[in-house]
Amino acid sequence: MHFQISKDQIIRGLSKIQGIVDKKSTIPILSNVLIETEDENKLSLIATDLEVGMKVVIDAEIITPGKITISAKKLFEIIRELPEQPININVRENSWVEIKCGKAVFNIVGLAAEEYPYFPNLQDIDYFNVDSEIIKKMIEKTSFSMSNDEKKYNLNGLYLVKLNIDGSNYIRFVATDAHRLALIQEEIEIPNIDNLSKGVILPRKGVIEFKKLSEDGDSQLNIGFSENNVIVNKENSTIIMRLVDGDFPDYERVIPLNNQSIAVANVDKLLHALKRISTLSSEKTRGIKIELSNGKLEISSSNPELGEAREDLEVEYTGDKIEIGFNSKYLMDILTAQDHDFIEFILKDNISSGMVRPENSNNYTCVLMPMRL
Known part of the structure; x- marks a missing residue:
């Protein structure tokens, strides 16, 4: 695998996935980013902690196709300090990775891509569109009430549910830690989706990344569901998060x-x-x-x-x-x-x-x- 890329492109991609990478995992490869060639001028960066995953597609000049995993933190630190010149990344034998930029040369250890967790193909998902600014506002106004207590797993996230009020469709976000509660609803035209009508709980970490994605540019968010996952797509970035398996409390009672x-x-x-x-x-x-x-x-x-x-x-x-x-x-x-x-x-x-x-x-x-x- 060999490709050339601008510093701006790779640093933007690596910045997005830093929050996903599991730095404390007992599984070493989860601290890595999977780098994989897509076609002659596209490169994907993938990170996951097995609960939340992200894929970012960036522009690159692909010389030899392939894939490799590298420490996400160390790669980001190296790239950040390089000069504003084209960066060459070349995978050698035994998963060694050579990084060249100007007169600087780094050789770092990678891990075989085959060991990396599978990131699902999301081509057949039915998405609905939501204005990024609306989602950003709704998360800002509720996420502070999410619980930090890992034992209260069903409160450790954000509850989403679709409601019909006076003939109009609303989406409602609710968060509570049992000491406080925040609820906001906005009128949004969305299709009938079983998951949303029943209500779903997004994991805390996924909510944080959801908000970051909503802040990245003005284009709309595409949201879809697949089994027990929610997928959020915006331009060249896709987040997939596993829904919290639990029942949200009867918040209306309080x-x-x-x-x-x-x-x-x-x-x-x-x-x-x-x-x-x-x-x-x-x-x-x-x-x-x-x-x-x-x-x-x-x-x-x-x-x-x-x-x-x-x-x-x-x-x-x-x-x-x-x-x-x-x-x-x-x-x-x-x-x-x-x-x-x-x-x-x-x-x-x-x-x-x-x-x-x-x-x-x-x-x-x-x-x-x-x-x-």
Whole structure:
């Protein structure tokens, strides 16, 4: 195998697959990238951790066709430091790989491509198209609520489901870690797909790569399903991820329906006040207290080892006085994801979940469990 390629082409491809490569795997070849010639001017880069895989097709001058696997991290580090000149990569005997650029020459050890996990042929997939910006926004507004607890595998990802609301098709994204929940839905015209109608859970790592792909250029995303996998394609890049095998909890049950106390607050002012006051909150619990009264929202924190802090904000509120505790980081995550100037802070009492949503909008809802302070 022998090919010549520009630094720009190969560095862009290698950058995309770095997040996929399993650097801690007990299977050495999963730390490698599979490089394979496609035709006379195309080269594919493939990486997988057996849960999420990615294939990127780039331009190259193919001199001798073939395939090889090389350490993805080491190859990226080498290519990144090379000058802006054509790069020649030549596979020698016993899977040794020679990399030449200018006067620089590297000889590194590869592994036979035959040992690499199979990346499926995705030619016969029925895709539907979605605007990249919509997907990017939906992931940004929900992914912060995904669980980091590997034991809660069914919460360790993002739930997707297709709904029909008043005759219109919607796709809904939901994430929760049992302490908070984020839900967003957008009207999107999509075909009838059994997987989506029943609901699927995308793995956490796959969601991160899904978001990166949605940010890469303005073209549409093509999404399809094959058995227990979801495939996402955009231009020259394809992600395949294995769906989480589990049932997502009945999330609608935890969305408050009887919260009547609504305060309208400026997002930017509330966010910056939280950042200031939370500096004295407990580093373990990050707890802050919120007190709502007529026209005022007071944020306070207290730490026996550091001291206490308090700040008042003007809000639109005329209900009963309510005092409630929240995790400040969780609340700041919700506010950071907002793209409206004002939010509705919807409460019932000091022991019930609170709800946050953009002013005059029902398509994006966040729920936050209270804390005892």
